[in-house]
Amino acid sequence: xxxxxxxxxxxxxxxxxxxxxxxxxxxxxxxxxxxxxxxxxxxxxxxxxxxxxxxxxxxxxxxxxxxxxxxxxxxxxxxxxxxxxxxxxxxxxxxxxxxxxxxxxxxxxxxxxxxxxx
Amino acid sequence: xxxxxxxxxxxxxxxxxxxxxxxxxxxxxxxxxxxxxxxxxxxxxxxxxxxxxxxxxxxxxxxxxxxxxxxxxxxxxxxxxxxxxxxxxxxxxxxxxxxxxxxxxxxx
Numbered sequence: 001x002x003x004x005x006x007x008x009x010x011x012x013x014x015x016x017x018x019x020x021x022x023x024x025x026x027x028x029x030x031x032x033x034x035x036x037x038x039x040x041x042x043x044x045x046x047x048x049x050x051x052x053x054x055x056x057x058x059x060x061x062x063x064x065x066x067x068x069x070x071x072x073x074x075x076x077x078x079x080x081x082x083x084x085x086x087x088x089x090x091x092x093x094x095x096x097x098x099x100x101x102x103x104x105x106x107x108x109x110x111x112x113x114x115x116x117x118x
Numbered sequence: 119x120x121x122x123x124x125x126x127x128x129x130x131x132x133x134x135x136x137x138x139x140x141x142x143x144x145x146x147x148x149x150x151x152x153x154x155x156x157x158x159x160x161x162x163x164x165x166x167x168x169x170x171x172x173x174x175x176x177x178x179x180x181x182x183x184x185x186x187x188x189x190x191x192x193x194x195x196x197x198x199x200x201x202x203x204x205x206x207x208x209x210x211x212x213x214x215x216x217x218x219x220x221x222x223x224x225x226x
Contacts, residue, residue, distance in 0.1 A: 035215075037162075045154075045162065045205055047215040058213040061119075094161055102168065103209035104152050108161035 002026035002107045004095050009112030016085050016116075022078040022095030022109055030073040033098035035105060036080050038091035046091075049080065050098055063089075085116045120144055120211050124204075124218035130226040137193040139221045141206035146186050150210035153182055153191045156220075157202045165204075166191065193223075201225055 008020040022034070036048040049059045049069040057069050068081040078095055092111040099106045121144040131137050141151065149169040154162040164173045166182035169189060179194040193200055206218040 044220045045156075045207075045217040047217065050213045050215075052213075060214070096161075098213075100212075102171075103150060103212055104164055104167045104173075105154075105162070105207075105215075106164055106173075108163075110161055 002097070004097070004107060004109035006093065006095050006109040006112040009093065009114045011115045011117065012085055013118050014086060014116055017081070017083045018085065018114060020080040020082070020093055020095075020112060020114070022080075023076060024078070024095075024097070024107075027097070028073070029071045029076050029078050033100050034069075034071070034078045035096050035098045036069060037094045037096055037105065037108075038089075039094070039111075040088070040091045043091075048093070051078070052100075082114070085114075087116050090114060090116045119214070120147065120208055120216050122206055122208055122216050122218035124206055124221050126221060127219065128222040128224060130224050131196050132226045133196055133198060135196045135226075137196050137200075137223060139191045139204055139206075139223075141184075141189045141191070141218050143187045143189075143208055143210075147208045147210035149185050150208055150212075151182075151184065151189045152207045152209060153180075154205045154207060155200075155202045156205065162205065196223070 003025045035050040066084045094111045095109045096105040097107040123142045151169045153166040156162040170182045203222045
């Protein structure tokens, strides 16, 4: 069964940093495209970033230069390094598999909450 | 950037009603349009992809239509488990994906 489990969320002050992790089961990070999507409290979904199986990375304009997506194939883990955090980054962050064949986010984790506040 | 606009933002309906939700793209996206369902406190779930293709395991009362800039998600006979928020999402500009603002379906 395919599952994704995120961790690493929490409370951080504005300007601070946080690293989120996502561990899939049922497939490997090295051979799949993986995305981060976030949802601010009471708001809609916002795509954040994607890493391709070949290693290419892409970001939403709102996080470009502050967030870095990466993976550790030996640990089968996806990461999102978030720096220079702002209040508007407060959200539940989901990792999801991006099925490039059908261009769909077909499996999602349960999400991890990041709160940026002083 | 491609903008996705959903309407209505919310609606009230009764069990057994036919419900339709529309999604409009700011430019032609062909059939690169997906629909997701999200229940409170849960991750989104894929319902429809490629504008009209039903994801495996999704009940046949859900259907999608449209191409170009105008799309529709229909629920033929609303069931209690269908009360949720629905999002459209374009993948035409992959890898940069965009979601609509969501439509909350509530019980009348």
